[in-house]
Amino acid sequence: MRKTFPIILSAVLAAGIQTAHAQKTPAADTLIKRYQGLLKGNDADHAKLETELYALLKTKEEAKWLTASNFFYQLKKVNVSDSIQAAAEKRFPKGTVVRNKAVQLIYDEKDPVKKEAMYKAWIKQFPPKNFNNEQLAYDYARNAVGSAYLEADNIPKALEYANSIQSPFWKGQGWGGTAERLMKKGHYAEAKPLLKKAVDDAWEFKTTRKDEMGAQFAAIGYPGYLSSYVACLFEEKKYDSALIYIKRAEAAENPVRPAVTEMYAKILLSKGDYDTAYAKLSGLAGRGMLNPVTKAQLQEAYGKVRGGNGFETYLDSLRGHLNTNIEAEMAKQIINVPAPAFTLKDVDGNTVSLADLKGKTVILDFWATWCGPCKASFPSMKKAMDKYKDDPNVKFLFIHTWEKEKDATANAKKYVTQNNLPFEVLMDLKDPATGENKVVSSYEVKGIPTKFVIDKNGNIRFRFTGFTAGEDAAVSEVAAMITLANKQ
Known part of the structure; x- marks a missing residue:
């Protein structure tokens, strides 16, 4: 049921592929x-x-x-x-560590012309032939240069670098990523051919090239590339062609990602097919995956199909089914292992111990300010907290870990304050002697965001890595886990 997006997924993939090159x-x-x-x-x-x-x-x-x-x-x-x-x-001095340290300077440079000059000097100093022609690190650098040119609205240079990717399994990522940024700037005509290449490339890796190195990674973008390609067709008002491709995107995975349904509904509403749009969006709502855009789409379709009244009541009925289904699913995933003890300081210097919270249901959320998926999950977590704001026996703790900056505590406090997040943030800082973040290690966390639900007796009943994209589904999952933990 849950769509997870562990933060370390791409890093692990990259490491694995680079290892494959280095150790054949x-x-x-x-x-x-x-x-x-x-x-x-x-x-x-x-x-x-x-x-x-x-x-x-x-x-x-x-x-x-x-x-x-x-x-x-x-x-x-x-x-x-x-x-x-x-x-x-x-x-x-001419090896991988030095090369990777040098490329960081390229990433840090903002000016595209300077960035390109640094890239060319770097690739001359560390030619791929000296690294078994392993290209992934070079593709990351090329992508960074192209992105800088795109930010400066130099479209020809951005396209040049998008088309310069060498790693076969990463070409679609280069084309698709550049196309997405082009679309955000309104350059749909320039994005469209890149997306078509990305679609065709991903399809090959799903079918005729599925045994090649990195094929699974290359193929995973297929539904997303299709959906973005459809957006370009939609801008051209080619609704019939758009329908053909969005149906392919819908058929490419199960469950269907919300972005695909959103694009599908956009086309259907433009064509006046309110019945089909209503059915598809109701299915999305039943999975708890509505966002503000798809909720507005469903309300429009609902008004045409069933009249303007009773929309919120209808949504509540769908949420009721969602809660029942999720609780049944969560019941299959319950565990029972002792939670490692910890004592940490919060961002204000106060001491918090897990032992002091015995008798309460505790939700731990391991995160970091640099972790995009962690922060993407925060609206759902804030909504879940609000659901239990009057329950003194439920405690949410947000443990900042794996810090990358010297002022981690100040930065964590600044982030939650500026974003109006009522979170109690604890700092799992590196041990000066070992360099280890001890609490995240004791919980054997491999990627963030990772969340734990600990029952009143101090036992872990649930752990899950990643986040659920729909707020209703995410809140229902947290609520189901809390309910099930309290039944034990």
Whole structure:
């Protein structure tokens, strides 16, 4: 039921693909699998893994040093991992660590002309041929240059860089991402051919190229590219052609993403097909996925089909079915494990301990100011909090973790204050000795946003990573988990 968007998904994909380029031999794959097995083992296995990782540092291969750094990080020896990265920077002055540090300067530059000049100097200093022709890092840089030109309204240069992507599995992402930004600026004519290429490319990866490296990632954008392509047809008032393509988008996945239904309804309403629009939007409402736009669309269709009165009552009836269905679904996912204890400071310096909240149902939300999906979930969480504002036995805590800036506490407080979020924010800061964020590690969080529901006895009953796009569905899920946790 839940559409999740873990923040680390693309990073994991990138890491996996880059590793595939760097370590092509079966022996390397076997070694990685061995390390992963030891990582899952006991203390003796961890000790053995450490010994083998230190042995990698005696080699002259940077890839093996970075493998060691990665696994030390997973062993929660963050300082060792960081030390290896720093040593690699000196040991391999023309290697991956130095290259990736240098490219950050390109990302930070805002002026497109300067950015392009820095990119050209960087690619000359670190040519792909020196990195097994691994292109993904270079494609990210190309995309950054093109985006800067697009922001400056230099469309020809933006298109040049959009068409310069080299990694086969990432070409659709380059075309589609550039097209989306073009559309936001009203350049539908320029976006349309990019989207058509992205659609065709994603379709190939779904069908004839599905066994290629990165195919799953390349194919996942298919419904979204189709929906955006339809938006271009809609702007041209080619409604019949738009219907053909939006039907393909609808058939491409189950459940259908809300953006596809929104575009479908837009076409249907323009053609005066209120009955079909009403049926599709009612289905979206029944999943709890309405947003302000689709709610307005449904109200328009409802008025034409059933008359103007009783719309809110109709929505309430759909929400009732939603709550029943979600609670039944959540009941299948309940767990029962002790919640790790913690004591943290909030953004005002007050101390909060989980032990002091025994007897209450506690909802933990791990987040960070740099995490887009975390912040996207906040309107739903604010709505869920409002539902329980008069219940003293339900407590929401928002734990800021994995900070990337020095003033993390001040920035977290500033964010919730400026956005009028009534959240109690606790700071899971890095341990000065180990460099580890201890609470997020103790809860074994792999990506954020991740949320936990802890019952009155201090046991975790639910954990979920990502967020549900529809506010009604998200609130219903939180409410269902709280209800089920309290029944135990």
